[in-house]
Amino acid sequence: MKVGKIMKNQTKVLITALIIFQGLIEINSLTSRQKIALSQGNCQRPMDCFELALKELQDAKAEIKELEKQLEKRLEEAEAKTSQAQNTANRAVSKADTAQNTANRAVSKANKSGGLYYDERNGFYVFPTKNNGVIHLGGGGTCYYEGNSRRWCH
Structure with missing residues:
Protein backbone atom coordinates (compact mmCIF):
# COMPACT_ATOMS: atom_id res chain seq x y z
CA MET A 1 0.00 0.00 0.00
CA LYS A 2 2.82 2.38 0.81
CA VAL A 3 4.35 1.80 -2.60
CA GLY A 4 1.02 2.64 -4.27
CA LYS A 5 0.72 5.89 -2.32
CA ILE A 6 4.28 6.87 -3.16
CA MET A 7 3.71 6.10 -6.84
CA LYS A 8 0.49 8.12 -6.77
CA ASN A 9 2.23 11.12 -5.17
CA GLN A 10 5.15 10.89 -7.60
CA THR A 11 2.71 10.80 -10.51
CA LYS A 12 1.01 13.98 -9.20
CA VAL A 13 4.39 15.69 -8.85
CA LEU A 14 5.39 14.58 -12.33
CA ILE A 15 2.09 15.85 -13.84
CA THR A 16 2.47 19.16 -11.98
CA ALA A 17 6.05 19.52 -13.22
CA LEU A 18 4.91 18.74 -16.76
CA ILE A 19 2.16 21.40 -16.58
CA ILE A 20 4.62 23.98 -15.24
CA PHE A 21 7.14 23.05 -17.94
CA GLN A 22 4.47 23.41 -20.65
CA GLY A 23 3.54 26.81 -19.21
CA LEU A 24 7.17 27.95 -19.32
CA ILE A 25 7.48 26.77 -22.90
CA GLU A 26 4.31 28.71 -23.83
CA ILE A 27 5.57 31.88 -22.10
CA ASN A 28 8.90 31.54 -23.85
CA SER A 29 7.21 31.13 -27.23
CA LEU A 30 4.97 34.16 -26.59
CA THR A 31 7.92 36.40 -25.87
CA SER A 32 10.06 35.13 -28.73
CA ARG A 33 7.38 35.14 -31.46
CA SER A 113 -79.88 91.14 -20.78
CA GLY A 114 -81.30 90.45 -24.21
CA GLY A 115 -78.48 88.82 -26.08
CA LEU A 116 -75.24 89.70 -27.75
CA TYR A 117 -75.47 90.43 -31.45
CA TYR A 118 -73.30 91.83 -34.23
CA ASP A 119 -74.31 95.23 -35.58
CA GLU A 120 -73.28 94.86 -39.24
CA ARG A 121 -74.08 98.48 -40.08
CA ASN A 122 -71.62 99.84 -37.48
CA GLY A 123 -69.29 96.80 -37.27
CA PHE A 124 -69.73 96.34 -33.52
CA TYR A 125 -70.69 93.54 -31.22
CA VAL A 126 -73.57 94.91 -29.18
CA PHE A 127 -75.58 93.82 -26.22
CA PRO A 128 -78.37 95.76 -24.54
CA THR A 129 -78.25 96.70 -20.86
CA LYS A 130 -81.00 96.63 -18.27
CA ASN A 131 -81.64 100.38 -18.46
CA ASN A 132 -82.26 100.27 -22.24
CA GLY A 133 -78.69 101.30 -23.08
CA VAL A 134 -76.36 99.29 -25.29
CA ILE A 135 -72.68 98.48 -25.16
CA HIS A 136 -70.75 98.45 -28.41
CA LEU A 137 -67.62 96.26 -28.48
CA GLY A 138 -65.03 96.89 -31.19
CA GLY A 139 -63.89 99.70 -33.45
CA GLY A 140 -62.56 102.40 -31.15
CA GLY A 141 -62.93 100.31 -27.99
CA THR A 142 -65.89 99.49 -25.79
CA CYS A 143 -68.53 102.21 -25.58
CA TYR A 144 -71.78 102.50 -23.61
CA TYR A 145 -74.70 104.34 -25.19
CA GLU A 146 -78.08 105.44 -23.88
CA GLY A 147 -80.23 106.28 -26.82
CA ASN A 148 -78.05 108.17 -29.30
CA SER A 149 -75.72 109.75 -26.74
CA ARG A 150 -72.46 108.14 -25.72
CA ARG A 151 -71.96 107.88 -21.94
CA TRP A 152 -68.47 106.35 -21.77
CA CYS A 153 -65.80 104.54 -23.80
CA HIS A 154 -62.75 102.49 -22.87
Whole structure:
Protein backbone atom coordinates (compact mmCIF):
# COMPACT_ATOMS: atom_id res chain seq x y z
CA MET A 1 0.00 0.00 0.00
CA LYS A 2 2.82 2.38 0.81
CA VAL A 3 4.35 1.80 -2.60
CA GLY A 4 1.02 2.64 -4.27
CA LYS A 5 0.72 5.89 -2.32
CA ILE A 6 4.28 6.87 -3.16
CA MET A 7 3.71 6.10 -6.84
CA LYS A 8 0.49 8.12 -6.77
CA ASN A 9 2.23 11.12 -5.17
CA GLN A 10 5.15 10.89 -7.60
CA THR A 11 2.71 10.80 -10.51
CA LYS A 12 1.01 13.98 -9.20
CA VAL A 13 4.39 15.69 -8.85
CA LEU A 14 5.39 14.58 -12.33
CA ILE A 15 2.09 15.85 -13.84
CA THR A 16 2.47 19.16 -11.98
CA ALA A 17 6.05 19.52 -13.22
CA LEU A 18 4.91 18.74 -16.76
CA ILE A 19 2.16 21.40 -16.58
CA ILE A 20 4.62 23.98 -15.24
CA PHE A 21 7.14 23.05 -17.94
CA GLN A 22 4.47 23.41 -20.65
CA GLY A 23 3.54 26.81 -19.21
CA LEU A 24 7.17 27.95 -19.32
CA ILE A 25 7.48 26.77 -22.90
CA GLU A 26 4.31 28.71 -23.83
CA ILE A 27 5.57 31.88 -22.10
CA ASN A 28 8.90 31.54 -23.85
CA SER A 29 7.21 31.13 -27.23
CA LEU A 30 4.97 34.16 -26.59
CA THR A 31 7.92 36.40 -25.87
CA SER A 32 10.06 35.13 -28.73
CA ARG A 33 7.38 35.14 -31.46
CA GLN A 34 6.39 38.39 -33.09
CA LYS A 35 2.79 38.94 -32.26
CA ILE A 36 0.66 41.46 -34.13
CA ALA A 37 -0.23 43.30 -30.93
CA LEU A 38 3.42 43.61 -29.90
CA SER A 39 4.72 44.55 -33.34
CA GLN A 40 2.20 47.40 -33.71
CA GLY A 41 3.47 49.27 -30.66
CA ASN A 42 6.81 50.97 -30.10
CA CYS A 43 7.89 48.47 -27.53
CA GLN A 44 10.83 46.10 -27.40
CA ARG A 45 9.58 43.97 -24.55
CA PRO A 46 6.07 42.63 -23.88
CA MET A 47 5.94 44.51 -20.55
CA ASP A 48 6.45 47.79 -22.41
CA CYS A 49 3.39 47.02 -24.52
CA PHE A 50 1.35 46.06 -21.47
CA GLU A 51 2.34 49.30 -19.72
CA LEU A 52 1.46 51.27 -22.85
CA ALA A 53 -1.89 49.50 -23.10
CA LEU A 54 -2.56 50.15 -19.40
CA LYS A 55 -1.79 53.86 -19.82
CA GLU A 56 -4.11 54.07 -22.85
CA LEU A 57 -6.81 52.26 -20.90
CA GLN A 58 -6.45 54.72 -18.00
CA ASP A 59 -6.62 57.66 -20.44
CA ALA A 60 -9.75 56.20 -22.04
CA LYS A 61 -11.28 55.67 -18.59
CA ALA A 62 -10.58 59.32 -17.65
CA GLU A 63 -12.10 60.49 -20.94
CA ILE A 64 -15.21 58.38 -20.33
CA LYS A 65 -15.59 59.93 -16.85
CA GLU A 66 -15.29 63.42 -18.35
CA LEU A 67 -17.91 62.60 -20.98
CA GLU A 68 -20.20 61.21 -18.28
CA LYS A 69 -19.86 64.49 -16.34
CA GLN A 70 -20.68 66.50 -19.48
CA LEU A 71 -23.68 64.29 -20.21
CA GLU A 72 -24.93 64.63 -16.63
CA LYS A 73 -24.57 68.43 -16.84
CA ARG A 74 -26.49 68.53 -20.14
CA LEU A 75 -29.23 66.33 -18.70
CA GLU A 76 -29.57 68.68 -15.70
CA GLU A 77 -29.76 71.69 -18.05
CA ALA A 78 -32.37 69.94 -20.18
CA GLU A 79 -34.42 69.08 -17.08
CA ALA A 80 -34.27 72.72 -15.93
CA LYS A 81 -35.38 73.98 -19.36
CA THR A 82 -38.16 71.41 -19.47
CA SER A 83 -39.32 72.52 -16.03
CA GLN A 84 -39.28 76.19 -17.10
CA ALA A 85 -41.22 75.36 -20.26
CA GLN A 86 -43.77 73.39 -18.24
CA ASN A 87 -44.21 76.30 -15.81
CA THR A 88 -44.66 78.75 -18.71
CA ALA A 89 -47.19 76.43 -20.34
CA ASN A 90 -49.07 76.09 -17.04
CA ARG A 91 -49.24 79.89 -16.67
CA ALA A 92 -50.48 80.24 -20.26
CA VAL A 93 -53.17 77.61 -19.66
CA SER A 94 -54.19 79.39 -16.46
CA LYS A 95 -54.50 82.73 -18.28
CA ALA A 96 -56.45 81.07 -21.09
CA ASP A 97 -58.79 79.52 -18.52
CA THR A 98 -59.29 82.94 -16.90
CA ALA A 99 -60.02 84.52 -20.30
CA GLN A 100 -62.45 81.73 -21.15
CA ASN A 101 -64.24 82.16 -17.81
CA THR A 102 -64.46 85.92 -18.36
CA ALA A 103 -65.84 85.40 -21.87
CA ASN A 104 -68.35 82.87 -20.56
CA ARG A 105 -69.55 85.34 -17.90
CA ALA A 106 -69.85 88.12 -20.51
CA VAL A 107 -71.87 85.91 -22.84
CA SER A 108 -74.04 84.77 -19.94
CA LYS A 109 -74.71 88.38 -18.90
CA ALA A 110 -75.36 89.38 -22.51
CA ASN A 111 -77.84 86.56 -22.93
CA LYS A 112 -79.63 87.51 -19.71
CA SER A 113 -79.88 91.14 -20.78
CA GLY A 114 -81.30 90.45 -24.21
CA GLY A 115 -78.48 88.82 -26.08
CA LEU A 116 -75.24 89.70 -27.75
CA TYR A 117 -75.47 90.43 -31.45
CA TYR A 118 -73.30 91.83 -34.23
CA ASP A 119 -74.31 95.23 -35.58
CA GLU A 120 -73.28 94.86 -39.24
CA ARG A 121 -74.08 98.48 -40.08
CA ASN A 122 -71.62 99.84 -37.48
CA GLY A 123 -69.29 96.80 -37.27
CA PHE A 124 -69.73 96.34 -33.52
CA TYR A 125 -70.69 93.54 -31.22
CA VAL A 126 -73.57 94.91 -29.18
CA PHE A 127 -75.58 93.82 -26.22
CA PRO A 128 -78.37 95.76 -24.54
CA THR A 129 -78.25 96.70 -20.86
CA LYS A 130 -81.00 96.63 -18.27
CA ASN A 131 -81.64 100.38 -18.46
CA ASN A 132 -82.26 100.27 -22.24
CA GLY A 133 -78.69 101.30 -23.08
CA VAL A 134 -76.36 99.29 -25.29
CA ILE A 135 -72.68 98.48 -25.16
CA HIS A 136 -70.75 98.45 -28.41
CA LEU A 137 -67.62 96.26 -28.48
CA GLY A 138 -65.03 96.89 -31.19
CA GLY A 139 -63.89 99.70 -33.45
CA GLY A 140 -62.56 102.40 -31.15
CA GLY A 141 -62.93 100.31 -27.99
CA THR A 142 -65.89 99.49 -25.79
CA CYS A 143 -68.53 102.21 -25.58
CA TYR A 144 -71.78 102.50 -23.61
CA TYR A 145 -74.70 104.34 -25.19
CA GLU A 146 -78.08 105.44 -23.88
CA GLY A 147 -80.23 106.28 -26.82
CA ASN A 148 -78.05 108.17 -29.30
CA SER A 149 -75.72 109.75 -26.74
CA ARG A 150 -72.46 108.14 -25.72
CA ARG A 151 -71.96 107.88 -21.94
CA TRP A 152 -68.47 106.35 -21.77
CA CYS A 153 -65.80 104.54 -23.80
CA HIS A 154 -62.75 102.49 -22.87
